[in-house]
Amino acid sequence: MAEALTAPSIPVPHGFFTRRGGVSSGPYASLNCSISSQDDPAAVLENRARVARVIGADPSRMVGLTQVHGPDVVAVTEPWLPGQGRKADAMVTARADVALAIVTADCAPVLFVDPAANVVGAAHAGWRGAVAGVLEATIAAMLASGASAGRIVASIGPCIAQASYEVGPDLREAVLARAGEDAAFFKPGRRPDRWQFDLAGYCTARLRAAGVGHVAPMGLDTVTEEERFFSHRRRTLTNAGPIGHQISVIRPA
Numbered sequence: 001m002a003e004a005l006t007a008p009s010i011p012v013p014h015g016f017f018t019r020r021g022g023v024s025s026g027p028y029a030s031l032n033c034s035i036s037s038q039d040d041p042a043a044v045l046e047n048r049a050r051v052a053r054v055i056g057a058d059p060s061r062m063v064g065l066t067q068v069h070g071p072d073v074v075a076v077t078e079p080w081l082p083g084q085g086r087k088a089d090a091m092v093t094a095r096a097d098v099a100l101a102i103v104t105a106d107c108a109p110v111l112f113v114d115p116a117a118n119v120v121g122a123a124h125a126g127w128r129g130a131v132a133g134v135l136e137a138t139i140a141a142m143l144a145s146g147a148s149a150g151r152i153v154a155s156i157g158p159c160i161a162q163a164s165y166e167v168g169p170d171l172r173e174a175v176l177a178r179a180g181e182d183a184a185f186f187k188p189g190r191r192p193d194r195w196q197f198d199l200a201g202y203c204t205a206r207l208r209a210a211g212v213g214h215v216a217p218m219g220l221d222t223v224t225e226e227e228r229f230f231s232h233r234r235r236t237l238t239n240a241g242p243i244g245h246q247i248s249v250i251r252p253a
Helices: 042-056 127-132 134-144 169-178 178-185 198-210 232-238
Strands: 014-017 073-075 091-092 098-102 108-114 119-124 152-154 186-188 195-197 216-217 248-251
Touching: 014 042, 014 108, 042 098, 042 248, 073 134, 091 098, 091 134, 098 108, 108 134, 108 186, 108 198, 108 248, 119 127, 119 134, 119 248, 127 134, 127 169, 127 198, 134 198, 152 198, 169 178, 169 195, 178 186, 178 198, 198 216
Parallel strands: 073 091, 152 216
Antiparallel strands: 014 248, 091 119, 098 248, 108 119, 108 152, 186 195
């Protein structure tokens, strides 16, 4: 069975899924949910179907995106076929028969819900998307669907932790170009001219500044927990080959 981590603060069906409980093999073992990977497409579809069943969703109505590390959001009114999602990095819906799915392998998966309006959202927040405003754009799209910012609950799932996220001056400069006070999310790195970036902390601050009523980071590091999560950074550090992606899913009650 596909393994899902849940956020106690989110009262609708959802899950931050690990890499466990799927049918893929080799470097994709076992719950790889990335349609764009070189994994066996039949295995990926079976993995995604297992995920959908865990949250009580119809696999044919679990939708994803072509993620591009930007700020665009799709308001989902009708489901589409796997692999046919628009280029965007977040979705919102109020349809109880639709589940929203994003894939990650170090970037932050962020799930949202306004329980009173029964509107949900899902965002893929790498540093580029977060700086560009994908989280605020998701909130705005939820408000357009009847949500209220103060009622929104957001949870930040497993992602690369600050201790594992060494970055160079280009990333730091891009973050600080938006707001100098965001220097608080960097610590000195272990090498000269390098810093450790707190992606989850940065996303948390952006969500709170946008008026979200409750924000809960899970505090799990995708890099260090190899048995549970896929990680691009770990692959880079170990000169490994291809890897899979874990998936995070939410649907209205």
